Amino acid sequence: MAEDLVNTLADLKEKEALKIVEKRLSAGEEPLGILNDARKALEIVGKRFADSEYFIPDLVYSGEILKIINDMVKPKLAKAAGVKRLGKVVFGTVAGDIHDIGKDIVVFMLDVSGFEVYDLGVDVPAQKFVDKIKESGAPIVGLSGFLALAFDSMKETVDVIKAAGLRDKVKVMIGGGQVSDEIRKYTGADAYGKDAMAGVSLAKKWVGA
Amino acid sequence: MEKQWEEMSSDEKQEALFQRWISPEGVEFASPEAEKLYKERATRIKDAIQLKKLPDRVPVMLIPSFAPAFYSGLTPHDVMYDYDKITAAWKKFSLDFQPDTHGGCAVPSPGKFLEILDFKLYKWPGHGVSPETTYQCIEGEYMKADEYDILIHNPLYFFYYTWPSRVFGALEPIQTLPHLSFLTEMYGVAVPFIPYGLPPVQAAYKALLEAGNDALKWAGVVGAFDKEMPALGFPAHQAGPTKAPFDVIGDTLRGTRGIMVDMYRQPDKLLQAMEALTPMLIQLGVGAAKQAGNPLIFIPLHKGADGFLSDEQFKKFYWPSLRNVIMGLVDEGVVPFIWAEGGYNSRLEVIRDLPKGKMAWLFDLTDMAKAKEALDGIACVAGNMPMDLLTVGTPQDARDHAKKLIDTCGKGGGYIMANGAFFDEVKWENLKAIVDFTKEYGVYK
Numbered sequence: 001m002a003e004d005l006v007n008t009l010a011d012l013k014e015k016e017a018l019k020i021v022e023k024r025l026s027a028g029e030e031p032l033g034i035l036n037d038a039r040k041a042l043e044i045v046g047k048r049f050a051d052s053e054y055f056i057p058d059l060v061y062s063g064e065i066l067k068i069i070n071d072m073v074k075p076k077l078a079k080a081a082g083v084k085r086l087g088k089v090v091f092g093t094v095a096g097d098i099h100d101i102g103k104d105i106v107v108f109m110l111d112v113s114g115f116e117v118y119d120l121g122v123d124v125p126a127q128k129f130v131d132k133i134k135e136s137g138a139p140i141v142g143l144s145g146f147l148a149l150a151f152d153s154m155k156e157t158v159d160v161i162k163a164a165g166l167r168d169k170v171k172v173m174i175g176g177g178q179v180s181d182e183i184r185k186y187t188g189a190d191a192y193g194k195d196a197m198a199g200v201s202l203a204k205k206w207v208g209a
Numbered sequence: 210m211e212k213q214w215e216e217m218s219s220d221e222k223q224e225a226l227f228q229r230w231i232s233p234e235g236v237e238f239a240s241p242e243a244e245k246l247y248k249e250r251a252t253r254i255k256d257a258i259q260l261k262k263l264p265d266r267v268p269v270m271l272i273p274s275f276a277p278a279f280y281s282g283l284t285p286h287d288v289m290y291d292y293d294k295i296t297a298a299w300k301k302f303s304l305d306f307q308p309d310t311h312g313g314c315a316v317p318s319p320g321k322f323l324e325i326l327d328f329k330l331y332k333w334p335g336h337g338v339s340p341e342t343t344y345q346c347i348e349g350e351y352m353k354a355d356e357y358d359i360l361i362h363n364p365l366y367f368f369y370y371t372w373p374s375r376v377f378g379a380l381e382p383i384q385t386l387p388h389l390s391f392l393t394e395m396y397g398v399a400v401p402f403i404p405y406g407l408p409p410v411q412a413a414y415k416a417l418l419e420a421g422n423d424a425l426k427w428a429g430v431v432g433a434f435d436k437e438m439p440a441l442g443f444p445a446h447q448a449g450p451t452k453a454p455f456d457v458i459g460d461t462l463r464g465t466r467g468i469m470v471d472m473y474r475q476p477d478k479l480l481q482a483m484e485a486l487t488p489m490l491i492q493l494g495v496g497a498a499k500q501a502g503n504p505l506i507f508i509p510l511h512k513g514a515d516g517f518l519s520d521e522q523f524k525k526f527y528w529p530s531l532r533n534v535i536m537g538l539v540d541e542g543v544v545p546f547i548w549a550e551g552g553y554n555s556r557l558e559v560i561r562d563l564p565k566g567k568m569a570w571l572f573d574l575t576d577m578a579k580a581k582e583a584l585d586g587i588a589c590v591a592g593n594m595p596m597d598l599l600t601v602g603t604p605q606d607a608r609d610h611a612k613k614l615i616d617t618c619g620k621g622g623g624y625i626m627a628n629g630a631f632f633d634e635v636k637w638e639n640l641k642a643i644v645d646f647t648k649e650y651g652v653y654k
Binding site: 014054055056057097099101123151178179180182186195 | 338345517518596598601633635
């Protein structure tokens with residue numbers, strides 16, 4: 001049964017997956033077990049995405065199914081489960097830019113890869129990154145941007161992190177749209193990730209996972 | 210006697226549209242030199258696209274977003290709210306850089322118009338984003354998941370009432386207006402008009418009239434510019450845009466998330482809807498090209514890029530309807546100028562299935578050697594001056610990249626130098642370097 005949910009959800013069979021969840025809930029099963037299976041399934045989805053077996057529609061769809069499962073399970077859940085995480089990452093689209101598709105994909109991939117991600121959303125002022133780094137103690141910062149204006153916002157964000165005395169406490173990765181290694185040099189970030197998988201590899205390398 | 214349009218083959222139609230473009234009616238050239246330049250430039254582009262005759266040199270286009278405003282020390286907000294400022298800035302940009310074409314000056318949409326209608330689809334300078342920032346789309350489900358049948362069977366109603374009432378706050382009251390279908394002859398003829406007497410509906414129509422006035426004011430500026438630029442020697446590189454059916458639904462109707470979930474939950478409806486949109490999108494391009502006497506129609510591509518869809522998804526959901534739009538345009542002699550934003554490396558084999566010498570493909574981040582190889586003898590390739598280089602590179606970097614592009618893609622004709630993505634503020638000396646270098650190094654001997 002457990003295997004069923006993991007594979008059915010990983011294969012994106014929505015109706016079947018929801019039926020299994022319903023059955024297990026009405027059989028009085030612990031909601032936590034169901035959520036753990038869903039997490040395992042999403043890990044597989046992430047792996048398939050990394051292997052170019054899945055693409056963005058598949059990722060988006062798996063997220064949609066997960067949302068429904070969460071809604072079904074939540075009322076029966078006593079308290080949120082503490083899952084052991086690889087490390088913390090502060091993530092956001094930089095000031096002036098409101099694009100979120102790319103950011104959401106990297107956040108999704110970091111999440112299913114075991115990171116605890118603080119997603120600050122879009123059009124995030126530099127100071128908000130600083131505040132979140134201080135509050136969370138996250139050692140990794142991800143700056144996303146689609147427009148060319150993001151080049152300057154990324155540079156400014158790195159500068160503000162530096163001015164706050166945090167530059168040697170965090171590693172900064174950038175990516176999205178027209179960002180390249182030339183832009184990494186320009187912004188003073190530590191690394192540039194070409195796609196979501198590159199972002200995950202960088203984060204893993206930085207936490208020594 | 211000249212052949213009637215309907216009797217012409219698609220080749221003849223294309224030639225006729227090109228001739229109208231090269232020798233435009235009603236343009237009073239500023240000087241014999243301007244006329245000579247205009248004709249050379251238009252002919253150069255025609256030769257690069259048709260792949261029949263080697264152009265005299267590689268043509269060079271600059272396709273800016275708000276760059277002309279920044280170049281003149283103005284913000285996007287300035288030009289979106291003071292329409293008279295647009296002309297001088299956009300003109301200066303073309304005159305200073307001297308590319309082979311101009312692209313009109315319609316990038317700054319009229320700010321007051323947007324405010325009157327309370328446009329919700331975008332944030333724009335001073336209205337959600339800073340005055341120095343370009344406008345940006347807010348994706349949402351402006352068409353709901355269960356509305357495909359309305360779009361498929363009643364697209365006119367959908368685009369006249371349903372959709373505008375959601376993307377324009379001021380038009381919300383029109384969402385429930387009835388059809389004016391007179392089933393009852395004299396008896397009951399007034400019934401469908403009752404809602405038009407209600408204050409909210411009247412306010413919506415009042416806003417429409419005001420918005421129309423402002424749009425007209427803006428159009429006066431844009432139209433005058435389109436008249437003046439040819440007279441100064443610059444042919445327009447587009448008569449107007451159209452889009453890929455998948456992007457119409459994915460960008461502004463269902464949103465990225467919506468369309469991607471629909472690919473799973475209701476694939477047949479999605480395919481039917483794209484089919485229903487296809488004739489409208491063809492007509493959009495054909496109408497604009499014929500009216501302007503300019504065969505070039507831009508098609509910016511968004512959600513079929515590398516990574517967005519798998520090969521199978523691209524072949525099932527994106528390409529067939531896009532190809533139908535392209536072929537519908539080509540049949541009418543229109544030249545699609547297709548702008549593949551992002552990377553298109555994994556799509557090159559698929560898009561080769563097109564007739565020869567009918568279009569141009571402008572690439573953003575695609576490997577240009579592969580693009581040239583795949584489309585050699587099929588379609589003109591263009592673009593790929595990268596944004597990072599324009600923004601943080603040096604003029605020498607720009608020249609080096611331009612040389613590489615001309616060496617790789619220019620061989621035998623069929624290449625147009627151009628930027629890969631819309632640009633705002635860049636290093637102006639880099640733009641100048643690209644144009645000047647192309648004019649010098651890109652000459653075919």
